[in-house]
Amino acid sequence: MDKNNNKKTLGIFSLTCCEGCQFAILRHYEKFNSLLNFFDIENFRLAQENNEPGPFDVAIVEGTPESKGEIDHLHMIRKQSEILIVLGSCAHLGGIQSERNRIPNKFIRKADVKTVADIVKTDYILPGCPVNHDEVFKCLMDIYWGKVFKLPDHSVCFECRQNENECLLKQRKACLGPITRGGCNSVCVNGGEMCFGCRGAIDQANFEKMIEILEPILENREIENLLSIFGNYQKEWKGRNNGK
Amino acid sequence: MASKAVPKIEGHASFYTHLKNGRVDKARIIGLDGERFVEKILVGRKYYEAPVITSRICGICPVIHSTTSTRAMEAAVGITASKQTETLRELLLCGQMIQSHSLHLYLLVTPDYMGVSSSFELQKDHPEIFSKAVELKKYADLIVEVIGGRAVHPVSNVVGGFKKLPSLENLKKIQNQFRKVAEIAEETLRFFASLELPKISREIIYSALFDPKKYAYYSGDVKTTAGNLFQAENYTNYVYEELVPYNRAKFATLQGKTMMVGAIARYSINRNKLNKEVIRLIVKLNIPKYFDNPFQNILAQAIENYHFVLESKNIVDYLIREGMKREAVKEPKKMSKGTSACEAPRGTLFHHYEVDDNGYIIKCDIITPTVQFLPSLEYDMKNLAPILRGKKKNEQTEIVEMLIRAFDPCITCATH
Numbered sequence: 001m002d003k004n005n006n007k008k009t010l011g012i013f014s015l016t017c018c019e020g021c022q023f024a025i026l027r028h029y030e031k032f033n034s035l036l037n038f039f040d041i042e043n044f045r046l047a048q049e050n051n052e053p054g055p056f057d058v059a060i061v062e063g064t065p066e067s068k069g070e071i072d073h074l075h076m077i078r079k080q081s082e083i084l085i086v087l088g089s090c091a092h093l094g095g096i097q098s099e100r101n102r103i104p105n106k107f108i109r110k111a112d113v114k115t116v117a118d119i120v121k122t123d124y125i126l127p128g129c130p131v132n133h134d135e136v137f138k139c140l141m142d143i144y145w146g147k148v149f150k151l152p153d154h155s156v157c158f159e160c161r162q163n164e165n166e167c168l169l170k171q172r173k174a175c176l177g178p179i180t181r182g183g184c185n186s187v188c189v190n191g192g193e194m195c196f197g198c199r200g201a202i203d204q205a206n207f208e209k210m211i212e213i214l215e216p217i218l219e220n221r222e223i224e225n226l227l228s229i230f231g232n233y234q235k236e237w238k239g240r241n242n243g244k
Numbered sequence: 245m246a247s248k249a250v251p252k253i254e255g256h257a258s259f260y261t262h263l264k265n266g267r268v269d270k271a272r273i274i275g276l277d278g279e280r281f282v283e284k285i286l287v288g289r290k291y292y293e294a295p296v297i298t299s300r301i302c303g304i305c306p307v308i309h310s311t312t313s314t315r316a317m318e319a320a321v322g323i324t325a326s327k328q329t330e331t332l333r334e335l336l337l338c339g340q341m342i343q344s345h346s347l348h349l350y351l352l353v354t355p356d357y358m359g360v361s362s363s364f365e366l367q368k369d370h371p372e373i374f375s376k377a378v379e380l381k382k383y384a385d386l387i388v389e390v391i392g393g394r395a396v397h398p399v400s401n402v403v404g405g406f407k408k409l410p411s412l413e414n415l416k417k418i419q420n421q422f423r424k425v426a427e428i429a430e431e432t433l434r435f436f437a438s439l440e441l442p443k444i445s446r447e448i449i450y451s452a453l454f455d456p457k458k459y460a461y462y463s464g465d466v467k468t469t470a471g472n473l474f475q476a477e478n479y480t481n482y483v484y485e486e487l488v489p490y491n492r493a494k495f496a497t498l499q500g501k502t503m504m505v506g507a508i509a510r511y512s513i514n515r516n517k518l519n520k521e522v523i524r525l526i527v528k529l530n531i532p533k534y535f536d537n538p539f540q541n542i543l544a545q546a547i548e549n550y551h552f553v554l555e556s557k558n559i560v561d562y563l564i565r566e567g568m569k570r571e572a573v574k575e576p577k578k579m580s581k582g583t584s585a586c587e588a589p590r591g592t593l594f595h596h597y598e599v600d601d602n603g604y605i606i607k608c609d610i611i612t613p614t615v616q617f618l619p620s621l622e623y624d625m626k627n628l629a630p631i632l633r634g635k636k637k638n639e640q641t642e643i644v645e646m647l648i649r650a651f652d653p654c655i656t657c658a659t660h
Contacts (some may be wrong), residue, residue: 016278016655019254020303020396023347027385027395031379036364047351048362049251066278096300097278099285108278129300130396141267191393191400192407221604225289229297 008057008144011043013077015116016068017095022046022062024130031137038144042084054080054141060126060136062087064095064113078120083143083150087136087157089129089198091116093231102228114230121210124138124149129230130199132184150184156195160186167192174217174226179205179233198230201237246587249276250645252352252362254304255655257493261625261644266633271625273618273648275493275655282660286608290597291317291576292403298513298595298610299397301660304347306397307388308452308588309595315449316595317403319582321603323574324610329405332391336401337586339387341461342380342429343395344385345507345549348652349436350377356646357439373435376428380549381543383418383425387556405576413613415564416577422557429550430525436546437529441539441650442643444627448536449501450509451616453559453587459510459517459551467513479594480558485611494615502619506652507544508535512620521552522547538624539650545589565640579603588613590652614658621651 016024023151026032026047044054059081065071078084089095098113116122124143125138134153142149156177160167161187168175176197177189188195201207207227214223249256256276261268282301286294294317299310311333318325325333354373360366367374385395390410392398400408453460454467466482467473472603474482485496497503512534516523526547535544581598591613598607628647632640 014256016280016308016659018300018303020300020306023303024396029381033367041364045249045251045256046254047252048364049355050361064278067276069276070278095295096279096282096285097280100281102282110281130303187394188399190408191398193393193399193402219602220289222290225293229293242618 006048007038007040009042009055010039010140011054011056011059011077011081012041012046013043013059013061013073015044015061015074015091016066017063017088017090017098018061019046020130021186024133025136027133029141031133033158035137035140039140041191051081056081057095058085058140059085060085060087061091061116063090064115065119065178066113074116074119078164083123084120085124085126085139086122087126088131089127089200090231092125093200093233093236094127095230096230099228101232125151127181135183151181153202154182156180156182156186156189156199158182159184163190165189169213172217174214174222176210176226178213179207179210196229197227197233200231203232205237207234207237247561247641247645249539250648252355253653253655254302255653255658257648257653259355259625259644259648261628263629263632263640268626268629268632271622272490273621273625274491275491275659277655277659279492279659283608283610285319286605289605291321291597291603291605294597294605294608295402301610301612302654302657303586304654305340305590305657307336307343307346307596308586308593310398310401311337312584312586312588312593312595314403314585315586316366316403316584316597319322319404319584320578320580320599321576321582322578322595323404323576325405325574326571328568328571330462330568331399332406332410332562335556335559335563336388336391336398336550337462338382338559339391341552341589342556343384345545345552346377346380346432348589349376349432349542349545349549350380353649356642356649370641371414376432379425379428380432383553384419384423386418387604390418392437395471402573404576405575407570408567409570412564413513415560418556418560419564426553426557429553429554431548433525433546434529436543437531439542441537441542442631443537444624444631444647445536446624446627448508448620449498450512451498451503451505451592452513453585453592455514455517457517458521459514459555461510463575463586465516466585466592468503469513470498470501470503472498473603476594477583479583479596479611483594483616485615492620493655495619496615497619500625503616504538504620505613505616506541507548507589508538508541509591510587511535511544511547518547519551521554522551525550538620539648541650545652575602589625590614590654590657591616610660612657612660613653614653617651618653618658621648636642
């Protein structure tokens with residue numbers, strides 16, 4: 001495989017965030033290594049010293065652009081890249097920091113948090129906080145072979161039942177599984193925790209019904225909080241469905 | 245001499261040093277990550293959301309944020325964690341330490357000393373070193389995954405206890421790795437002890453958790469080499485956090501004095517409580533009892549790496565021997581305030597919460613380790629002058645970057 005002359009170039013970039021998604025990419029080193037047979041990593045500040053300015057066949061961006069410097073950087077990345085992939089909840093939904101948008105401006109003198117898609121055109125989304133390692137590789141390999149990568153369009157519940165977890169909602173415990181996009185192998189529920197909706201809503205999500213289910217379990221204020229841990233799920237969902 | 249974002253550190257930071265007449269008269273480290281106001285966005289959220297959100301402060305050390313946060317929140321809502329919960333959390337932290345140290349040591353630091361520019365090159369040129377990093381990291385990930393449910397941003401550990409206990413089968417998986425991993429950790433220590441570190445020295449004030457009985461990392465009081473010994477609740481009287489005009493990262497001092505936290509501080513304060521096998525090896529390798537060179541933080545991390553591999557063995561053996569019983573997650577008893585301090589890979593981490601009668605957070609304060617050592621880092625950048633003198637510009641940049649990497653700053657933590 002060493003003589004692959006058709007390698008694509010890849011840049012992995014990070015804006016303001018926790019960088020956990022980059023570590024999630026690096027998690028299985030052997031797998032990451034086999035990726036190097038198909039991609040030349042030309043920019044990856046977390047792991048290497050010599051970083052090229054581009055152009056790239058594929059760019060992966062995590063985090064939200066906060067400063068002018070970061071916004072310029074994002075425009076630069078877009079300009080230099082054929083395909084731009086949004087990585088993780090921050091870039092996709094706004095992340096935990098987007099809670100700031102709900103706080104009155106007089107407390108925090110800073111512009112609202114914007115997602116990557118608010119600023120530049122994007123091609124693919126890899127959702128999750130952190131992202132699913134396998135999904136990242138599947139997406140990159142699909143791109144390499146010229147396929148269109150598609151996210152699963154079923155809810156977390158679908159996978160959760162396959163994992164034979166007891167339903168939290170049936171035990172009168174909160175969970176956002178029914179409206180959240182699967183693909184994470186219901187990792188949180190497997191670990192005993194509820195689904196916090198980090199992967200955003202599926203296309204056919206029914207928010208009204210979800211809130212109706214949660215109302216006997218949680219206070220209204222808690223429901224509102226729960227639906228916005230990693231960004232405003234409902235707003236993103238509406239924007240996506242009306243935009244298309 | 246100014247730089248773009250320093251490669252191979254967690255988060256974005258640039259530095260600036262000004263060499264004049266053979267002296268560095270100005271040295272600055274500037275965090276470039278945007279502020280996320282984590283302390284502010286927690287206000288108005290329910291108590292159980294604190295660990296979920298604060299773990300997102302950092303992708304390399306989410307475990308310690310979530311654990312410190314659960315402990316502080318438990319103090320605030322009047323929950324006393326069971327012995328079993330505490331043991332499991334200690335194991336989780338062992339995993340965290342090995343995860344962070346092995347990643348930092350091998351993938352970020354080692355390339356500097358082996359004359360390669362990245363871990364990918366390291367893999368090509370020195371596959372034997374690289375494979376050690378992979379084994380250690382895998383072992384640590386396995387611990388966090390088995391105990392916490394996920395390797396990055398774990399889920400099972402919540403306010404009140406564990407929502408799910410690890411299975412015996414999975415604990416045995418960890419146990420099966422011991423012998424191999426302990427060997428690697430020992431070799432790692434030997435390898436890092438053999439590195440030629442740049443020499444600068446000064447008297448450093450150290451601050452770390454202290455427990456008379458053991459090598460403290462999960463609980464204990466804070467001890468400093470300036471003669472302070474205080475409980476976590478009183479941290480505001482000792483650790484002063486302030487904003488620096490040119491920086492998004494905050495700076496903290498020990499009552500106005502620069503201090504050092506992290507592996508080097510823990511080693512210098514708690515050395516005699518390390519695992520006996522580790523001490524034996526340290527003596528054999530002629531490693532000094534007390535460190536006065538910030539570059540030795542690398543060595544201290546390698547020592548801890550070995551210690552925590554052995555510590556994790558003890559805990560897993562204990563859990564398998566004694567067995568675990570199912571415990572319900574404890575419910576809050578009162579609503580007031582609470583503080584907790586734990587040792588993160590990079591140093592002492594403070595979380596403080598206040599909650600109202602309905603369980604909603606009204607105040608949150610987090611002081612991260614990086615914030616506490618950034619003033620020291622600037623100070624030591626000035627101390628580099630004798631080494632920098634007469635070198636070419638790119639060599640100078642390299643040396644300053646090596647120092648920054650030795651401190652192992654986490655800028656995403658520092659700006660949070």
